[in-house]
Amino acid sequence: MDSVDTEQARTFLAVVAAGNFVSAAERLHVTQSTVSTRIRTLETLLGCRLFVRNKGGTTLTAAGRHFQKHASTLVRTVEQARHDVGTAKGFRAAITIGARMGLWEQFLIRQLPELLAKAADLSVRAEIGVEADLMEGLVEGRLHIAVMYTPESRPGLKVEFLFNDRLILVSTRKKRRAELDGNYVYIDWGPEFLARHSTSFPEFFGSALTAGIGWLGLQHVLENGGSGYFPFRLVRPHLEDGKLHLAPGGPEFTIPVYVVYPADSDPSITGPALVSIRRAADMEKAPG
Structure with missing residues (x-):
């Protein structure tokens, strides 16, 4: 057979x-x-x-x-073999971590130096994707760890809450009140954000520019003017230097962030990364 x-x-x-x-x-x-x-x-x-x-x-x-x-074991074994063959000389193994671009910025990226230092025998591969891509990568064994907003419940995967991301409405112009004008950029932060956004702005039927990547939308706003919803941790430096302003009365949205990984993952590989990610999450949950 x-x-x-x-x-x-x-x-x-x-x-x-x-x-x-x-x-x-x-x-x-x-x-x-x-x-x-x-x-x-x-x-x-x-x-x-x-x-x-x-x-x-x-x-x-x-x-x-x-x-x-x-x-999963079959595919993961083949993927691990591919990673092992391609692992740079001097490293014990490789770990692949995936997340949305907006969750790399000012969050995961800050922990990479610590991870590389504390797990010096691991080589790290960083990938970007939306939830569907990340879940597929986990199920297939291409990803060891993924950080995302709305994970799906799948057998064999462990879902762990990290922190609530705070999304605020900011603009390059000082406004008297929160409004979604012609320069508003809609950022696709996932289905939870869409549902809450629709409830808060029932008369909003779409913007001239929609961005699937928060970084792209933020760069457009900074370069060309406009407004949009972004995580506070991303726009805080721009609020402090006056390039962006908080829209008065704009409703805030919180979206839970999760880390997802196989329940049977090798702790010698995923363990150091999970410790770093949890530490970063604790910093996000800390006041101020």
């Missing part, structure tokens, strides 16, 4: 991460029929059904839940 290969395991994990065959196909850049064929072949090889398909997407069967851990 043929054996399960990494392509089939990766396709299985992509369906788990995406929640349905269509989205999994988009992530893998293949057709839906290709995904279906790979899953059917995998189910034939294993002699069991892995998914139940319904209107809401796909749900793992009991056999599928058992196989997920093996699929």
Whole structure:
């Protein structure tokens, strides 16, 4: 009998991460029929059904839940082998950490020197992505740790709350009251932010510029003028030097930040990074 290969395991994990065959196909850049064929072949090889398909997407069967851990191990082993082969001489292993750009800035980036110093035998790879990319990377084993706003609950992954990010409305012009004018830049901080933003500004139907990366939106505002919602830790220096001003009466939003990692991860690899990330989170939670 043929054996399960990494392509089939990766396709299985992509369906788990995406929640349905269509989205999994988009992530893998293949057709839906290709995904279906790979899953059917995998189910034939294993002699069991892995998914139940319904209107809401796909749900793992009991056999599928058992196989997920093996699929993750298979893909992770191949990825680890690739990392080990590519690990720079003199390092024991490599760790890959992913996060949104806005969570690297003034947060994770500050802990990298400490991590590199305290875990001198590890080489670190830093990646940027949105929640869907980060979750997929964790499920497939490409990422050891990911920091994000809205993680999905997936078997085998541990989700840990870090701190609440404080989003404030700032502008390059002093305003008498908070308003979303023609120079307002909408930053996509995720579904939680969208829901709260829509409730607070029911008459807002979109802006001329929408940015998926906070850094890009902030640079545009600073260079061309305008306003937008940004984490306080990002704009604090600009508020202090007068380049930005707090919009009076503007509602503030808080979005929880989480760190996600495999429950069975090797503590000798992920441990030092998690300690640094938690320390950074404690600094964010401290008054002032």
